[in-house]
Amino acid sequence: xxxxxxxxxxxxxxxxxxxxxxxxxxxxxxxxxxxxxxxxxxxxxxxxxxxxxxxxxxxxxxxxxxxxxxxxxxxxxxxxxxxxxxxxxxxxxxxxxxxxxxxxxxxxxxxxxxxxxxxxxxxxxxxxxxxxxxxxxxxxxxxxxxxxxxxxxxxxxxxxxxxxxxxxxxxxxxxxxxxxxxxxxxxxxxxxxxxxxxxxxxxxxxxxxxxxxxxxxxxxxxxxxxxxxxxxxxxxxxxxxxxxxxxxxxxxxxxxxxxxxxxxxxxxxxxxxxxxxxxxxxxxxxxxxxxxxxxxxxxxxxxxxxxxxxxxxxxxxxxxxxxx
Amino acid sequence: xxxxxxxxxxxxxxxxxxxxxxxxxxxxxxxxxxxxxxxxxxxxxxxxxxxxxxxxxxxxxxxxxxxxxxxxxxxxxxxxxxxxxxxxxxxxxxxxxxxxxxxxxxxxxxxxxxxxxxxxxxxxxxxxxxxxxxxxxxxxxxxxxxxxxxxxxxxxxxxxxxxxxxxxxxxxxxxxxxxxxxxxxxxxxxxxxxxxxxxxxxxxxxxxxxxxxxxxxxxxxxxxxxxxxxxxxxxxxxxxxxxxxxxx
Numbered sequence: 001x002x003x004x005x006x007x008x009x010x011x012x013x014x015x016x017x018x019x020x021x022x023x024x025x026x027x028x029x030x031x032x033x034x035x036x037x038x039x040x041x042x043x044x045x046x047x048x049x050x051x052x053x054x055x056x057x058x059x060x061x062x063x064x065x066x067x068x069x070x071x072x073x074x075x076x077x078x079x080x081x082x083x084x085x086x087x088x089x090x091x092x093x094x095x096x097x098x099x100x101x102x103x104x105x106x107x108x109x110x111x112x113x114x115x116x117x118x119x120x121x122x123x124x125x126x127x128x129x130x131x132x133x134x135x136x137x138x139x140x141x142x143x144x145x146x147x148x149x150x151x152x153x154x155x156x157x158x159x160x161x162x163x164x165x166x167x168x169x170x171x172x173x174x175x176x177x178x179x180x181x182x183x184x185x186x187x188x189x190x191x192x193x194x195x196x197x198x199x200x201x202x203x204x205x206x207x208x209x210x211x212x213x214x215x216x217x218x219x220x221x222x223x224x225x226x227x228x229x230x231x232x233x234x235x236x237x238x239x240x241x242x243x244x245x246x247x248x249x250x251x252x253x254x255x256x257x258x259x260x261x262x263x264x265x266x267x268x269x270x271x272x273x274x275x276x277x278x279x280x281x282x283x284x285x286x287x288x289x290x291x292x293x294x295x296x297x298x299x300x301x302x303x304x305x306x307x308x309x310x311x312x313x314x315x316x317x318x319x320x321x322x323x324x
Numbered sequence: 325x326x327x328x329x330x331x332x333x334x335x336x337x338x339x340x341x342x343x344x345x346x347x348x349x350x351x352x353x354x355x356x357x358x359x360x361x362x363x364x365x366x367x368x369x370x371x372x373x374x375x376x377x378x379x380x381x382x383x384x385x386x387x388x389x390x391x392x393x394x395x396x397x398x399x400x401x402x403x404x405x406x407x408x409x410x411x412x413x414x415x416x417x418x419x420x421x422x423x424x425x426x427x428x429x430x431x432x433x434x435x436x437x438x439x440x441x442x443x444x445x446x447x448x449x450x451x452x453x454x455x456x457x458x459x460x461x462x463x464x465x466x467x468x469x470x471x472x473x474x475x476x477x478x479x480x481x482x483x484x485x486x487x488x489x490x491x492x493x494x495x496x497x498x499x500x501x502x503x504x505x506x507x508x509x510x511x512x513x514x515x516x517x518x519x520x521x522x523x524x525x526x527x528x529x530x531x532x533x534x535x536x537x538x539x540x541x542x543x544x545x546x547x548x549x550x551x552x553x554x555x556x557x558x559x560x561x562x563x564x565x566x567x568x569x570x571x572x
Contacts, residue, residue, distance in 0.1 A: 010419075010463040193435040200426055203415035210413040211427035270417040323416050323467025 017264030018276035036294035054178035059256040062229035070202035070269030071126040076230040078137035080249030083108040083231030088244035112227020116220035202269030262312040325352040334383030343369040358535030366544040376400030404488035416467035421446035449480040472503030532558035
């Protein structure tokens, strides 16, 4: 019996937060279903959620790694645009879009590395420093583009388009890429040295250092991963709409952060849940679209987003406070 | 008996201050040595020299009878000397198994972790050093453990790292009687496995209970060494300590 108890208690320690956000998601679905069953049954509601979700997933899940390492990054919303800009500009200049994609992702990684190094080496507050970078990079983009968008219809005829964002029996391809990304990140976070070291570093960086983990390197890599995720999200969106907008990504800033915390990853570091974050994304994406679907006006969206963040925080609190 | 480590007339100075003055100490295989002395007696400098954080200004360090040059922390660990410092270097939100393998995970190619092997090994280690509660297994979070049990996790990690000598720096500080007893049980299990322990403490009763031999330190010098057989009560040890320090 007691063996059974310890198994259960360990299971809840590992999965309680993810289960919490799954619970919230189910609750939200039930409310929408009761509120507007005919809208909920229509497939186009879910289709529009599926279009939005992959981008949010590429942004949110790397943030789980970073938050678990004890840091935060706001600049990802601008990295998203910088990487997309590099991609669009190169495509426009006749470079092969596949190469442009790779270079765009590299740009994201490089920005992440720079932001991470800045924060780790100079021991800056990651919240404030990344806020600075958020504005700085956005400013650079607006100056470089003169606030003009770039249209890249030429990607449509390249093989990369159907592969990355095409249509597969009615489903947008980016859903499959997002699914692969989720599976990869699940193992990367829970079963790989990188994820495990991130959890140690975020839990107690002094202990991690004493046991031979290179804390700075782990943190910088986490920032790079956020940069890579943002770049993929930005480039995907640019391809889907055939257009780079200089303001793109800003709207995702708060949504992606909300998805991390609604998903059950605590802000204090050391813990994180990939599965929880996926449902956190689901909650945020359905909230964005569902409110309209059940016939309420768009003005309610932010109100409910705020409400669900607070409710989620209160709910996850039941799961326990930080142990020291 | 084989000497695991021997410090021979070791001197360590910081600026004009002599923190260790021709201190000699040895630890043989399978024994528990208690290091006692007042605050500022040089216990901390002696341990840090022993585990390679400081290298001595004068004197020799011998590992299993062989003199070692350019003594440092890496050489100490390679020689099987592991330290459990007061803060224990644990990450409390993580499981016991993750803590035992922290920084030295068993890996498949590409950095994926051999989770099953780690859990098996961690369960074996914590049973070996004396965790008996069925409520605790390798996957329990360290944050759910008591102070004494956390000390046990740190000791289990030292054993996993092939320690032959485990240096415990004030392991019973701030622990209740019950918890102190747990730490003693862990130490006795370490001794049973023919490993050695250097036990540092300023509670004479704790040091007396657990040690086979005592080393008394005062103002950077080893002023007295005696075996447990030479005395019969902790009060006697306390008296000897007071007298040697007064006359020193």
